[in-house]
Amino acid sequence: MALKSGVYLQLAPVLFGSGTIKELGNKCKELGWKKVMVVTDQGVAKVGHDAKAANILKSAGLEVVIWANALPEVPDYNVLEGAAFARAEKVDGLVGVGGGSSLDCCKCVAVVAPNGDGIVDDVIAYLTGQKKYAVPPLPQILIPTTAGTGSECTFVAVITHKKLNQKIGLPSHSSFNIIDPELTLGTPNNITAACGLDAFSHAAEALTEVKNTVHSDLLAYEAMRLVAANLRKACSNPMDLEAREYLAVGSNFAGISFSESGVHMGHSIAHALGFHHHIPHGVACALVTPPTIEFAATHYPEKIKAIAGSLGIPAPSGSPAQIGKVVADEVRKLMKDVDIPSVGKLNVSREQLLDLAQYVDGEPLCTTFAGPVTRAEIDKALASMYDDYK
Numbered sequence: 001m002a003l004k005s006g007v008y009l010q011l012a013p014v015l016f017g018s019g020t021i022k023e024l025g026n027k028c029k030e031l032g033w034k035k036v037m038v039v040t041d042q043g044v045a046k047v048g049h050d051a052k053a054a055n056i057l058k059s060a061g062l063e064v065v066i067w068a069n070a071l072p073e074v075p076d077y078n079v080l081e082g083a084a085f086a087r088a089e090k091v092d093g094l095v096g097v098g099g100g101s102s103l104d105c106c107k108c109v110a111v112v113a114p115n116g117d118g119i120v121d122d123v124i125a126y127l128t129g130q131k132k133y134a135v136p137p138l139p140q141i142l143i144p145t146t147a148g149t150g151s152e153c154t155f156v157a158v159i160t161h162k163k164l165n166q167k168i169g170l171p172s173h174s175s176f177n178i179i180d181p182e183l184t185l186g187t188p189n190n191i192t193a194a195c196g197l198d199a200f201s202h203a204a205e206a207l208t209e210v211k212n213t214v215h216s217d218l219l220a221y222e223a224m225r226l227v228a229a230n231l232r233k234a235c236s237n238p239m240d241l242e243a244r245e246y247l248a249v250g251s252n253f254a255g256i257s258f259s260e261s262g263v264h265m266g267h268s269i270a271h272a273l274g275f276h277h278h279i280p281h282g283v284a285c286a287l288v289t290p291p292t293i294e295f296a297a298t299h300y301p302e303k304i305k306a307i308a309g310s311l312g313i314p315a316p317s318g319s320p321a322q323i324g325k326v327v328a329d330e331v332r333k334l335m336k337d338v339d340i341p342s343v344g345k346l347n348v349s350r351e352q353l354l355d356l357a358q359y360v361d362g363e364p365l366c367t368t369f370a371g372p373v374t375r376a377e378i379d380k381a382l383a384s385m386y387d388d389y390k
């Protein structure tokens with residue numbers, strides 16, 4: 001089969017490696033910044049990662065203000081608070097330190113601070129390219145402290161939009177990223193597991209999103225291999241630096257892959273589950289990944305068959321449905337081994353889960369699969385999330 005044409009994309013350079021956070025001050029100076037706002041959340045502040053970043057910045061002679069108020073799932077009002085703080089402090093640049101919510105909040109603040117709060121009201125116009133930002137966003141350096149979201153290398157920040165009653169992406173990306181796996185050492189098992197499977201879901205969906213390229217496929221398969229080979233190790237020994245390094249780079253590869261390609265039905269369902277039942281993003285993504293793989297296999301059995309190599313199992317044979325089941329079951333085993341809870345254990349009933357189809361059917365993200373997505377397939381995926389993983 002001829003190779004598909006498409007655009008290779010990497011939005012910002014990445015400095016990768018254990019201990020590399022020490023380069024933060026030099027990088028900010030190189031960018032010409034004098035006053036920096038560190039955006040983080042209370043959890044990260046408790047561990048002291050924001051203070052570590054601030055000390056490095058101060059040692060480099062920069063003025064630093066810390067805003068440790070980023071909230072989980074990036075509520076729109078929280079972004080406005082952060083933007084007001086950035087405006088009042090007249091900062092030159094932002095340093096986001098934390099998991100997906102802190103990084104996405106930082107990315108939103110970068111856009112809203114110079115352009116005004118109306119940006120959030122008009123998110124759809126900016127997401128669809130009908131409107132462009134009047135003022136360039138504040139430059140930002142993102143430093144993930146979890147290995148999962150890939151937010152540091154994607155072109156949107158996911159915001160919880162109250163008026164629109166959904167999670168939606170606001171276009172924004174960083175200027176530079178520092179991925180220091182030492183910052184992920186000691187992350188609790190439940191967070192490590194959810195973040196790792198979020199990364200896996202990005203890669204698995206990127207393979208069959210409409211914009212996938214040979215480059216995004218390459219990164220996706222390697223990301224899945226790195227997560228599958230290291231997630232159990234990191235969960236059983238949270239201080240295993242080698243496993244953390246591989247997960248950190250795997251998460252980043254998955255992020256680059258889905259920033260270039262995209263995610264589709266799985267994330268559409270995960271966003272609905274997160275929004276309506278407050279299930280953490282990574283857990284929702286884990287739960288929806290096996291049925292999404294089974295669905296994708298009916299259209300692209302060869303691509304799904306190749307995931308077996310990333311999972312370290314023999315390539316399955318048989319019908320597309322059989323191939324999908326073998327690969328999906330292997331992912332379910334990984335989920336079980338790292339204690340991902342079932343939908344039932346999260347106190348969401350089968351009926352409530354099936355009810356989410358109304359929010360997913362026709363939702364823009366769901367339409368980006370490289371093929372049709374019918375209501376029957378959405379219903380089937382939701383039922384499988386409940387019935388096939390207990």
Ligand SMILES: [Fe+2]
Nearest residue numbers: 149198202285
């Ligand atoms: Fe995700």
